Amino acid sequence: MQKKKAGIFSFTCCEGCTVVFMELMNKHFFDYKNRFDFVSFRQLKTSEKMQKMDFAVIEGAISTASEKRKLLEIRNSAKKIIAIGSCAVTGMPSSQRNNFKPELKKRIEKQIKQLHQLKTIEPLKKYVKVDLELNGCPVSASQLEKIMEEL
Amino acid sequence: MHKGSFNISLKNISKIEGHTHLDIAVKKGEAVSAKLKINENKRFYRDASIGMPYKAVPAHLARICGTCSPAHMSCVCEAVERAAGIQITEQSKALRELLLLGNVIRDHGMHLYFFCLPDIFGVDSVLDFDKNKDSLIHNALHVKEAGNLLCSAVGGRAVHPPFANVGGFNALPAKENVQKAIAELKEARDFALNFIELFFEKDTSFKRNTNFVALCGKDFSYIDGVIKTSSGSVIEEEGYREHLERVVMPYSNASAFEFEFKEFMVGALARVNLNKGELCKDTKKDCAKYLKAFPSNDIFYNNLAQAISVVNAIDMSVNLLSSMEFKQEKLPEAKLGKANVGVGVIEAPRGTLYHMIGLDAKGIVNRSEIIIPTSQNVIHMEQTMVGFVNEMLNKSISKEKISMNAERLIRAYDPCMSCASHFLKINWKELK
Numbered sequence: 001m002q003k004k005k006a007g008i009f010s011f012t013c014c015e016g017c018t019v020v021f022m023e024l025m026n027k028h029f030f031d032y033k034n035r036f037d038f039v040s041f042r043q044l045k046t047s048e049k050m051q052k053m054d055f056a057v058i059e060g061a062i063s064t065a066s067e068k069r070k071l072l073e074i075r076n077s078a079k080k081i082i083a084i085g086s087c088a089v090t091g092m093p094s095s096q097r098n099n100f101k102p103e104l105k106k107r108i109e110k111q112i113k114q115l116h117q118l119k120t121i122e123p124l125k126k127y128v129k130v131d132l133e134l135n136g137c138p139v140s141a142s143q144l145e146k147i148m149e150e151l
Numbered sequence: 152m153h154k155g156s157f158n159i160s161l162k163n164i165s166k167i168e169g170h171t172h173l174d175i176a177v178k179k180g181e182a183v184s185a186k187l188k189i190n191e192n193k194r195f196y197r198d199a200s201i202g203m204p205y206k207a208v209p210a211h212l213a214r215i216c217g218t219c220s221p222a223h224m225s226c227v228c229e230a231v232e233r234a235a236g237i238q239i240t241e242q243s244k245a246l247r248e249l250l251l252l253g254n255v256i257r258d259h260g261m262h263l264y265f266f267c268l269p270d271i272f273g274v275d276s277v278l279d280f281d282k283n284k285d286s287l288i289h290n291a292l293h294v295k296e297a298g299n300l301l302c303s304a305v306g307g308r309a310v311h312p313p314f315a316n317v318g319g320f321n322a323l324p325a326k327e328n329v330q331k332a333i334a335e336l337k338e339a340r341d342f343a344l345n346f347i348e349l350f351f352e353k354d355t356s357f358k359r360n361t362n363f364v365a366l367c368g369k370d371f372s373y374i375d376g377v378i379k380t381s382s383g384s385v386i387e388e389e390g391y392r393e394h395l396e397r398v399v400m401p402y403s404n405a406s407a408f409e410f411e412f413k414e415f416m417v418g419a420l421a422r423v424n425l426n427k428g429e430l431c432k433d434t435k436k437d438c439a440k441y442l443k444a445f446p447s448n449d450i451f452y453n454n455l456a457q458a459i460s461v462v463n464a465i466d467m468s469v470n471l472l473s474s475m476e477f478k479q480e481k482l483p484e485a486k487l488g489k490a491n492v493g494v495g496v497i498e499a500p501r502g503t504l505y506h507m508i509g510l511d512a513k514g515i516v517n518r519s520e521i522i523i524p525t526s527q528n529v530i531h532m533e534q535t536m537v538g539f540v541n542e543m544l545n546k547s548i549s550k551e552k553i554s555m556n557a558e559r560l561i562r563a564y565d566p567c568m569s570c571a572s573h574f575l576k577i578n579w580k581e582l583k
Contacts, residue, residue, distance in 0.1 A: 026293075096199045
């Protein structure tokens with residue numbers, strides 16, 4: 001059986017959802033290794049050029065133009081996008097600065113420019129079609145486990 | 152020896168809540184500077200914490216980092232408690248210690264087994280090992296899972312633990328989860344012990360006179376103690392701010408720090424160097440051969456110190472879990488009414504973590520300062536890198552090998568979970 005090509009990606013967030021995924025691997029390492037070919041998984045391997053994927057699992061919100069570009073690239077390469085965790089699904093809590101009071105917004109304006117961040121931090125679906133969303137902060141380990149089973 | 156001038160540029164080394172590049176400048180055959188550029192995707196957590204009720208702020212600030220969330224959680228709780236006049240019970244203290252021990256096991260486990268093992272065996276990724284390494288991987292996963300189970304039993308979940316709270320724990324670990332954790336930890340101990348040899352018999356070393364700093368407590372506590380340095384200072388937790396100096400790094404988005412106006416290093420190596428007498432009896436006995444190496448100035452022995460710390464954390468947690476009878480108890484109330492400031496100081500897996508929280512008379516946060524381990528190590532990392540590259544240049548080691556070893560040195564500091572694994576490409580650029 002041919003392995004499914006998989007990518008694990010992380011944008012602006014605390015990386016807790018990837019930690020949940022890596023803790024799932026304590027039990028499923030060999031199973032996942034047999035079933036999936038991880039073409040992108042920057043916590044575990046040197047990144048290569050973007051490849052065609054059967055599915056991409058993405059955590060984090062989009063805060064910069066380069067993240068947005070990369071997200072579009074993933075969309076063009078992956079048959080299925082699975083957003084995990086509340087940053088990817090809703091933007092929050094990474095996007096909390098969108099809702100800062102005007103006074104605080106003004107105070108951080110310069111930093112946002114220096115950091116080349118976009119005006120607002122947004123969830124994935126703002127920019128691309130997302131096929132499946134698993135909300136939660138962090139994503140529920142058992143839900144993610146079930147989805148990985150079904151893939 | 153290479154006589155030329157060139158840059159070594161390690162792109163996208165990894166995330167320290169963002170991406171990191173390392174630029175090393177070599178002029179006329181000598182490394183003159185190493186700059187770590189931390190391009191973190193800032194999320195303004197500290198700014199957002201101002202105006203929050205004191206009870207909400209630990210879970211909020213813990214979301215700075217998923218990997219270290221139990222550490223942030225515990226440290227912010229301690230800061231809030233000190234600002235709000237709350238004294239936690241002995242049972243809550245033990246639970247907090249256990250939560251951190253779980254964090255230490257799974258976090259050091261991740262670093263040692265997932266990020267360093269591939270280096271040792273010359274493959275790119277833990278996913279690339281062939282079948283003859285299956286049992287090694289199996290053992291590694293077992294140790295990690297034991298830490299995960301401990302975190303989950305005590306904190307309710309491994310990442311962003313919901314049980315931990317200001318004043319103590321909302322829920323107590325279920326009896327069957329405690330039993331399961333004890334059994335798994337005991338089973339994992341031999342595996343963790345066997346791994347130590349791999350990090351003892353390393354092929355790369357770099358020694359450098361270093362001022363190590365760590366919170367040193369009785370019985371190797373990660374939450375209580377005094378701040379000690381290898382230069383001989385002993386500082387109470389509350390007094391830390393007079394000794395830590397913020398240094399602006401114009402090429403980086405993150406802060407760096409000096410301790411008593413000098414570069415320093417925090418983390419497992421600092422803890423074992425400064426406090427190895429407080430390790431568990433069984434750890435001392437079974438790790439005697441390796442503990443002779445400490446105190447050590449060899450930066451690569453941070454990995455060895457972590458490997459020993461995993462065994463010690465297993466011994467500590469089994470001892471604690473076996474001796475505790477967890478009872479439901481009333482959590483202490485906050486004494487509000489006047490503005491106050493509190494500090495939390497703990498040993499997170501990667502080193503000393505400081506949180507300062509100011510509360511107004513109603514318990515609303517009006518001040519927040521965070522000093523994370525990685526920002527304390529930045530200057531030391533850069534200076535060590537310059538020395539390390541020069542040593543290699545003198546030995547006429549190839550540029551490719553220098554780049555690879557530079558990456559391994561960064562990894563030895565364990566700057567952040569993903570940091571260790573996420574070098575995209577290495578560029579060599581001749582300087583004019």
